[in-house]
Each structure stands twice: as C-alpha cells, then as structure tokens.
Amino acid sequence: MTTYHAFTEAEAVEYARTIPNLFAPNSELASREIGDGNLNLVFHISEPSTGRSIILKQALPYAKVVGESWPLTLDRARIESEALIIQESLCPDLVPHVFVYEKDLALTVMQDLSDHVIMRRGLIEGNRYPLFAQHIARFLAHTLFYTSDLGMNQQEKKERVKQFINPELCKITEDLIFDDPYYNAETNNVPPAIQDAIEALWQDKELHLEVAILRNSFLTHAQSLLHGDLHTGSIFITQDSTKVIDPEFAYYGPMGFDIGAVFANLLLNYAAQEGWSKDAESRADYRGYLLGTIKDVWTLFQGEFRSLWSLYGEDRLSKTEGYQDWYLQQVLRDTIGYTGSKIVRRVHGLAQVADINKLEDEAAKERAQRIALRIGTALIKHNRQAQSIDELLEIAVKAV
Ligand code: ADP
Ligand code: MG
Numbered sequence: 093m094t095t096y097h098a099f100t101e102a103e104a105v106e107y108a109r110t111i112p113n114l115f116a117p118n119s120e121l122a123s124r125e126i127g128d129g130n131l132n133l134v135f136h137i138s139e140p141s142t143g144r145s146i147i148l149k150q151a152l153p154y155a156k157v158v159g160e161s162w163p164l165t166l167d168r169a170r171i172e173s174e175a176l177i178i179q180e181s182l183c184p185d186l187v188p189h190v191f192v193y194e195k196d197l198a199l200t201v202m203q204d205l206s207d208h209v210i211m212r213r214g215l216i217e218g219n220r221y222p223l224f225a226q227h228i229a230r231f232l233a234h235t236l237f238y239t240s241d242l243g244m245n246q247q248e249k250k251e252r253v254k255q256f257i258n259p260e261l262c263k264i265t266e267d268l269i270f271d272d273p274y275y276n277a278e279t280n281n282v283p284p285a286i287q288d289a290i291e292a293l294w295q296d297k298e299l300h301l302e303v304a305i306l307r308n309s310f311l312t313h314a315q316s317l318l319h320g321d322l323h324t325g326s327i328f329i330t331q332d333s334t335k336v337i338d339p340e341f342a343y344y345g346p347m348g349f350d351i352g353a354v355f356a357n358l359l360l361n362y363a364a365q366e367g368w369s370k371d372a373e374s375r376a377d378y379r380g381y382l383l384g385t386i387k388d389v390w391t392l393f394q395g396e397f398r399s400l401w402s403l404y405g406e407d408r409l410s411k412t413e414g415y416q417d418w419y420l421q422q423v424l425r426d427t428i429g430y431t432g433s434k435i436v437r438r439v440h441g442l443a444q445v446a447d448i449n450k451l452e453d454e455a456a457k458e459r460a461q462r463i464a465l466r467i468g469t470a471l472i473k474h475n476r477q478a479q480s481i482d483e484l485l486e487i488a489v490k491a492v
C-alpha cells in the first residue's frame with residue numbers, strides 16, 4: 093500500500109518508470125505538469141529517445157480552483173477510470189486508453205493525446221471538425237443506450253448505479269448549475285455590465301420553476317451512466333479523431349444532461365462570435381456551421397439510438413408501440429432544458445468559459461453574455477413543450 097501524497101514532477105517520473113513494458117530501463121524521461129483544469133494534476137511524461145509518452149492524472153484532495161478550503165473526495169479518480177474503461181468497451185476509438193488506475197494514489201495512467209487540441213480552443217480559433225458530429229453522436233448513442241435499462245440487464249444496471257454513486261461531484265453540479273446562478277449567491281461572478289439582466293433572472297419565477305424541475309430529474313432520474321461534464325474542454329479533437337476525456341463527474345442521470353452539455357458549449361461559442369469572427373459574413377457562416385453541427389449531432393444520435401434499440405433492446409415492454417417515440421421526445425426535452433441550464437451558469441456563475449471571457453473588446457463580451465443569457469433562458473422555458481430540435485435552433489437564431 094502506498095499512502096496518498098500529491099506528486100511532484102520528479103515523483104511522477106519515478107512512478108512512470110515502474111509501469112511495466114513502457115519505458116526503457118534508466119532512459120531519460122521528461123516530466124511536465126500541464127493541468128489547466130480546476131481540480132486535478134496532469135503530468136505529461138515522455139521519453140525523448142523513443143518518442144513514447146503517457147499522461148498521469150492525479151486527483152487532489154481539494155478543488156484546485158478554490159484551494160484547500162474546499163475538500164473533495166479522491167474517489168472521483170476511481171469514478172473517472174472506471175467510466176473511461178466502460179466507455180472504451182463501448183466506443184474504443186473515442187476515449188483515451190487507461191493503462192493503470194492506482195487507488196491509493198488517486199492516479200490514472202492513460203494514453204497521451206497531445207497530438208489533439210482541446211475543442212474549446214479549436215472553436216475559438218475558428219476551426220471546423222467535419223467528423224465531430226458523427227463521432228460525438230456515436231459516443232452519446234452507445235454510452236447512453238448500453239448503460240440504460242434498454243441496453244443492459246436491468247439487475248446488473250442497478251449494480252452499476254451503485255458503482256457510480258458520486259455524491260460530492262453531483263453536489264457541485266447541483267449547486268453551481270441549478271442553484272447558485274438563480275439567486276445572489278457568493279460563488280457567482282456577475283459581470284458588472286450585465287447586472288441588470290442578472291437581477292431580472294433572479295426575479296424570474298417562470299424560469300425558477302423550470303430549473304427546479306430540471307434539477308429534480310438530475311437528482312432522481314437514474315437513466316444512464318453519464319459522462320457528467322461533457323463540455324468542449326472535455327473533448328480532444330483533430331480533423332479525423334475525437335476523444336472524450338475527464339469523466340470524473342460520471343453518475344447515473346438523465347441522458348439529456350450529456351447531450352445538453354455538448355449543445356450548450358457549441359452555443360456559448362456561437363454567442364461569442366461577434367468577438368471572434370473577422371466580419372459579418374464569416375460570423376454568419378461560422379454560426380451556421382455551429383447550428384448545423386447541433387442539428388447533425390441530434391439527428392445522428394437519435395437515429396443511432398433507435399437502431400441500437402431496435403436491434404439490441406431485449407426487454408419486452410420496451411417494444412411497446414409508441415414507447416420509443418415517447419422516450420426520445422423526453423430525451424429531446426431534457427436535452428433542451430439542460431442545454432439552457434448549462435449556458436446560463438457559464439455567463440455569471442463560478443466557472444465561466446474562455447469563448448466569452450477571453451474576448452478583449454468589452455462591448456463584444458457584453459453582447460456575447462446577453463446573447464447567451466437570451467438563448468439559455470429561452471431554452472429552459474421552452475424545454476417541456478419541445479417537439480423538434482429545430483425549435484432549439486430557432487431560439488438561437490432569434491437571439492442574435
Ligand atoms: P480536470 O479534471 O482537472 O479538468 P482534465 O482531465 O480536463 O482535468 O485535464 C486537464 C488538461 O490536461 C486538459 O485540458 C489537457 O490539456 C491535459 N490532458 C488531460 N488528459 C490528457 C491526455 N490524455 N493527453 C494529453 N493531455 C491531457
Ligand atoms: Mg477537465
């Protein structure tokens with residue numbers, strides 16, 4: 093047994109040497125802490141003589157973003173590695189391979205993806221990823237179908253739910269996404285320029301009811317094993333490859349929460365385009381690309397989910413006529429509601445996004461924030477009536 097301690101770069105190298113069949117004995121290894129996340133250490137270990145490299149991700153016993161005053165369970169490293177292993181079994185090309193999980197050190201050793209870029213950065217730079225919609229739709233359809241009561245043995249699924257009880261990380265979501273943004277909470281970072289819009293949101297009773305209903309589903313609806321934090325900072329991408337990382341928030345929850353996370357982060361970039369595109373024409377063009385991507389993701393996701401269901405759904409009742417249509421309509425409605433919730437919290441909550449916050453022109457930043465709020469609140473209010481993904485797209489078009 094090894095007692096937990098946070099690694100230095102040198103200790104990360106020593107640990108990496110003990111992994112069998114990886115690096116040559118006594119070869120020179122380089123180590124760099126590259127974590128830009130809020131919660132964990134990420135070491136990049138490489139062997140210059142062979143070009144081999146790996147990533148060592150270690151959970152800290154507190155949230156780095158806040159400091160040691162916010163203790164956080166190390167069990168999230170287990171959740172992350174076990175979720176990655178399940179995801180790899182369902183879509184091997186869409187997640188990093190896990191080599192080792194070391195419980196006592198809260199440490200996961202995984203494939204180095206440094207040849208990819210974080211999608212949030214790629215979108216800010218105005219890049220397009222032609223295979224993204226197809227890849228992420230397959231990730232969503234397979235991980236959400238095969239971990240649900242539709243796609244796995246229902247008794248085994250109950251065991252899975254237990255395996256992924258993740259109370260501390262769920263609590264972060266419950267507070268930072270569903271609660272704090274809707275009142276004058278200390279954790280918020282309200283941009284002074286939009287104080288008026290935020291105060292209006294704090295008074296909006298219709299909005300608060302919808303958020304309470306969405307939170308209720310997040311708390312109680314153990315539908316599928318979710319990634320739990322599927323924003324564009326958790327997606328590594330190139331022109332021909334997509335890899336989903338960082339599932340430490342994984343738990344059993346409503347499918348729409350993961351799909352909504354993807355859509356919300358595409359729409360946050362959409363809202364910020366006045367600051368990133370060089371002229372009106374390229375702005376309209378890039379916004380069209382983002383909305384087209386959302387439409388493609390939904391269309392491909394639901395097509396693939398339906399065909400998995402028809403081919404591999406074993407349960408007799410799930411073949412009931414009309415049930416599949418009802419089910420996907422609920423998933424669409426949840427998706428729209430969570431898309432909205434995940435947009436709103438990024439405007440004035442604790443953790444915001446570079447797509448908006450890195451804008452240097454204050455006027456463009458304010459417009460981006462107001463557009464994002466308009467889209468987010470409209471989606472939240474509309475979610476329970478939605479019939480089609482086109483309604484989400486119309487809300488986004490009207491907001492700019
Ligand atoms: P956190 O949970 O702290 O957000 P992440 O898993 O998102 O940690 O990783 C933080 C950063 O570390 C990523 O944005 C990326 O730059 C880098 N990173 C994480 N995993 C890998 C990997 N497998 N390969 C290369 N870089 C990685
Ligand atoms: Mg992360």
Ligand code: MG
Pocket residue numbers: 128129130325326
């Ligand atoms: Mg990150």
Ligand code: MG
Pocket residue numbers: 129131321338340
């Ligand atoms: Mg994380």
